[in-house]
Amino acid sequence: MVSTPGAERAEPRKVTINDVARSAGVSRQTVSRALNDKDEIDGDTKQRVLDAARALGYRPSRFARGLVRQDTMTIGLVIPDLLNPFFTEVAAAALEAARTRGWHVVVYDTADRAEEERGTLQVISSQVDAVIGYFSCPESELEAFTRGMPVVLIGREGRSTRFSSIRIDGEEGVHAAVAHLVAKGHTRIGMLDHHTRAEPSIRHTWFTAAAAAHGVDPGAVVGADQTADGGGSALKELLSAHPDVTAVFTFNDIIAIGALREARRTGRSVPQDLAVIGFDGLQLGALVEPPLTSVALDTRRLGVLAIEQVARLLSEPPPLAITDLVVHAELRLSGSA
Amino acid sequence: MVSTPGAERAEPRKVTINDVARSAGVSRQTVSRALNDKDEIDGDTKQRVLDAARALGYRPSRFARGLVRQDTMTIGLVIPDLLNPFFTEVAAAALEAARTRGWHVVVYDTADRAEEERGTLQVISSQVDAVIGYFSCPESELEAFTRGMPVVLIGREGRSTRFSSIRIDGEEGVHAAVAHLVAKGHTRIGMLDHHTRAEPSIRHTWFTAAAAAHGVDPGAVVGADQTADGGGSALKELLSAHPDVTAVFTFNDIIAIGALREARRTGRSVPQDLAVIGFDGLQLGALVEPPLTSVALDTRRLGVLAIEQVARLLSEPPPLAITDLVVHAELRLSGSA
DNA sequence: TTGAAAGCGTTACCAG
DNA sequence: CTGGTAACGCTTTCAA
Numbered sequence: 093m094v095s096t097p098g099a100e101r102a103e104p105r106k107v108t109i110n111d112v113a114r115s116a117g118v119s120r121q122t123v124s125r126a127l128n129d130k131d132e133i134d135g136d137t138k139q140r141v142l143d144a145a146r147a148l149g150y151r152p153s154r155f156a157r158g159l160v161r162q163d164t165m166t167i168g169l170v171i172p173d174l175l176n177p178f179f180t181e182v183a184a185a186a187l188e189a190a191r192t193r194g195w196h197v198v199v200y201d202t203a204d205r206a207e208e209e210r211g212t213l214q215v216i217s218s219q220v221d222a223v224i225g226y227f228s229c230p231e232s233e234l235e236a237f238t239r240g241m242p243v244v245l246i247g248r249e250g251r252s253t254r255f256s257s258i259r260i261d262g263e264e265g266v267h268a269a270v271a272h273l274v275a276k277g278h279t280r281i282g283m284l285d286h287h288t289r290a291e292p293s294i295r296h297t298w299f300t301a302a303a304a305a306h307g308v309d310p311g312a313v314v315g316a317d318q319t320a321d322g323g324g325s326a327l328k329e330l331l332s333a334h335p336d337v338t339a340v341f342t343f344n345d346i347i348a349i350g351a352l353r354e355a356r357r358t359g360r361s362v363p364q365d366l367a368v369i370g371f372d373g374l375q376l377g378a379l380v381e382p383p384l385t386s387v388a389l390d391t392r393r394l395g396v397l398a399i400e401q402v403a404r405l406l407s408e409p410p411p412l413a414i415t416d417l418v419v420h421a422e423l424r425l426s427g428s429a
Numbered sequence: 430m431v432s433t434p435g436a437e438r439a440e441p442r443k444v445t446i447n448d449v450a451r452s453a454g455v456s457r458q459t460v461s462r463a464l465n466d467k468d469e470i471d472g473d474t475k476q477r478v479l480d481a482a483r484a485l486g487y488r489p490s491r492f493a494r495g496l497v498r499q500d501t502m503t504i505g506l507v508i509p510d511l512l513n514p515f516f517t518e519v520a521a522a523a524l525e526a527a528r529t530r531g532w533h534v535v536v537y538d539t540a541d542r543a544e545e546e547r548g549t550l551q552v553i554s555s556q557v558d559a560v561i562g563y564f565s566c567p568e569s570e571l572e573a574f575t576r577g578m579p580v581v582l583i584g585r586e587g588r589s590t591r592f593s594s595i596r597i598d599g600e601e602g603v604h605a606a607v608a609h610l611v612a613k614g615h616t617r618i619g620m621l622d623h624h625t626r627a628e629p630s631i632r633h634t635w636f637t638a639a640a641a642a643h644g645v646d647p648g649a650v651v652g653a654d655q656t657a658d659g660g661g662s663a664l665k666e667l668l669s670a671h672p673d674v675t676a677v678f679t680f681n682d683i684i685a686i687g688a689l690r691e692a693r694r695t696g697r698s699v700p701q702d703l704a705v706i707g708f709d710g711l712q713l714g715a716l717v718e719p720p721l722t723s724v725a726l727d728t729r730r731l732g733v734l735a736i737e738q739v740a741r742l743l744s745e746p747p748p749l750a751i752t753d754l755v756v757h758a759e760l761r762l763s764g765s766a
Numbered sequence: 767t768t769g770a771a772a773g774c775g776t777t778a779c780c781a782g
Numbered sequence: 783c784t785g786g787t788a789a790c791g792c793t794t795t796c797a798a
Contacts, residue, residue, distance in 0.1 A: 106775090108774090108775055109775065109776065109777095110775080118785085119784070119785045119786080120775090120776080120777090120785085120786095121778090121784075121785060121786085122783085122784060122785075124776070124777060124778095125783090125784090128777085132784085133783065134783060137784085145577075146577075149577045151576070151578055152555065152775080152776070153496065153774085153775050153776070154492075154495075154555050154556055154557075155491075155492045155493075155495035155496040155499075155775075156492075156496055156775030156776035156777085156790085157777075158491075158492035158776090158790095159490065159492040159493055159496055159774090159776070159777090159789095159791065160777045160789080160790050161776085161777065161778090161790090162492075162790080166535070173521075174517060174520060174521040174524060175517060175518065175521050177514075180514075180517050181512065183511060183536075184512050184538060187511060187537070187538045188538065188540070191537075191538070191545070196535050196552075196556055197535060197536060198533050198535050198536075199520075199524060199534060199535075200524070200528075201524045203525070215531075215533075217488065218489065218491050219491055219501070220491075239486075239488070240486040240487060240488040241488055320715075349716055353716065353718075356718065375512070376713070378657075379686055379690065379713075379716075379717060380717060381690075381693065381717070381718040443791090445791055445792090446791065446792065455768080455769085456768070457791090457793090458768075458769065458770085458792095458793075458794085459767090459769075460792095461792070461794090462767095465793085469767065469768085470768080471767060474767080474768085489791080489792070490790085490791050490792070492790080492791075492792090493774090493790070493791030493792040493793085494791080494793080495774095496773095496774045496775065496776090496790090496791080496792070496793095497773080497791090497792055497793045497794075498774090498792090498793070498794095499774080
């Protein structure tokens with residue numbers, strides 16, 4: 093939980109521009125000139141001011157400065173887990189895109205907990221000019237906390253027109269993945285979904301549809317934590333419940349990688365004994381053995397699109413033009429299937 | 430490069446508290462009361478104000494608010510590459526530690542480029558209350574840009590007392606790594622250092638000393654980019670120059686993982702044909718095959734210590750108490766050596 | 767319960 | 783080249 097802010101302020105009262113002015117025997121404005129490197133100031137005076145400022149340990153207040161020169165954009169980026177490479181990749185792309193615009197990005201990691209998400213939502217509106225995030229709370233709540241602020245949702249459909257959202261469309265990709273497995277002769281395909289808070293994931297829906305389209309029974313599904321360990325345990329569970337499964341599709345690459353490792357541990361070779369296809373197409377997938385086949389999307393594009401959409405929202409008055417922002421995920425074949 | 434900030438402001442002039450007051454037919458203070466949920470206000474009035482605020486799309490200025498209630502702490506976290514899991518782990522820990530204090534963290538990814546680092550330094554002082562970072566520029570420059578602000582350096586010795594720094598001490602760990610390799614019968618041990626900007630890395634120094642202590646020739650060293658691909662190419666280069674090498678120590682785990690993959694590609698089995706020991710002890714090391722042996726440090730602790738040190742700096746007037754902040758790295762044996 | 771006035775720390779705009 | 787004055791948008795204090 094977010095504790096009382098500012099509990100640990102520095103003891104000494106803040107040194108202001110006035111203190112520096114007094115100490116240097118000049119006026120505030122002159123101090124301002126010296127510090128902001130204006131040229132309309134005498135060399136000696138400037139040096140004297142700079143010295144005084146340094147001596148006092150003066151640092152301009154970013155609030156006062158921001159108040160008068162309204163030229164700073166700060167974006168809040170809210171993600172459930174920075175250690176999940178998917179979000180790291182998105183965040184890295186967003187940071188870069190923001191940097192080219194001179195924008196600052198405050199990152200909030202909610203540890204995938206509703207409580208932290210709410211805490212963040214609570215404070216964020218007074219800290220940033222716009223929000224990009226992967227939220228799991230209901231839209232009504234989002235709405236309440238972000239009123240009047242541009243919000244871009246990633247990996248989630250925005251049902252209200254209040255929010256922009258960037259959709260991840262993996263329907264065709266998942267279809268292709270199942271088709272590939274079927275073509276390879278697999279007739280029993282399982283899925284390691286993620287442990288959802290409520291409903292099954294959309295990726296699961298895609299899987300079910302694709303399986304049905306190929307006459308495959310989509311019944312072998314277990315939930316997994318979104319970690320490699322979670323993927324390992326889930327695979328174990330899946331195989332013990334459905335020993336005839338010879339291929340698995342997973343909610344994401346992290347889970348797939350855990351499954352890969354579990355398969356290895358139990359002496360199955362991949363893809364011969366068990367084929368594995370993940371989702372996300374993380375760079376990480378290329379580092380494991382065998383390299384991971386995945387329904388891959390462009391995480392970089394996701395981050396960049398989000399920043400671009402914020403820019404659009406900022407310059408365009410509501411209501412939102414209903415641009416359909418989509419990142420498509422496509423099957424990328426590699427060693428694991 | 431960081432472009433002109435705020436180039437894309439919203440067209441419509443900002444709605445202020447005064448606009449809301451006028452629209453609701455009350456005074457500023459009443460609006461303030463309504464929005465801040467004070468109880469000294471009539472229910473109807475409050476509702477009317479809230480409605481007006483929503484209708485106008487009003488959002489309080491964080492600068493004005495920050496100016497009057499000085500209770501927000503924002504830390505700048507500067508790292509060379511968020512996609513490098515080492516920094517991701519440190520960042521995640523720092524974010525979490527900051528969150529428990531109610532602090533906000535602005536993350537800057539400098540893409541490992543001096544130019545971006547300078548750009549960041551340039552703007553950061555007017556955006557945050559303290560800085561935590563992995564910098565490569567000279568201290569004099571750091572000093573100039575962060576005057577009067579608490580600064581905590583990670584993974585780098587602070588030579589001046591102007592900065593706090595958290596040291597990574599891997600001397601014993603590297604010694605143990607070399608000892609382990611020697612005990613396994615390796616007599617020709619190479620190192621994949623990182624491509625440094627200037628001098629060889631301190632890790633290389635540790636390696637040289639450890640090798641000497643064990644009567645091993647430490648001459649087989651090549652530089653590598655800090656990526657898996659970089660590690661792969663570097664291993665190729667090392668082995669072609671020194672075909673008798675049977676074990677390598679690497680600057681970090683990412684490079685080691687690349688080396689692992691390259692070894693596999695060229696048909697060498699690890700650790701039989703080639704032993705590999707990395708540095709950092711990333712979680713990622715447990716996902717590759719074989720699991721990576723590494724001189725491991727507690728990245729989480731690094732991030733947490735940095736935040737704690739900022740807190741200390743904030744409450745303690747300079748000059749800095751010379752606390753020696755260290756994170757020790759120790760050999761963690763696994764499959765690759 | 768509400769409003770008027772006084773800042774918070776800084777920079778912009780004019781005078782001098 | 784320098785200083786006075788007026789914002790910037792908000793909250794706090796004190797009266798009404």
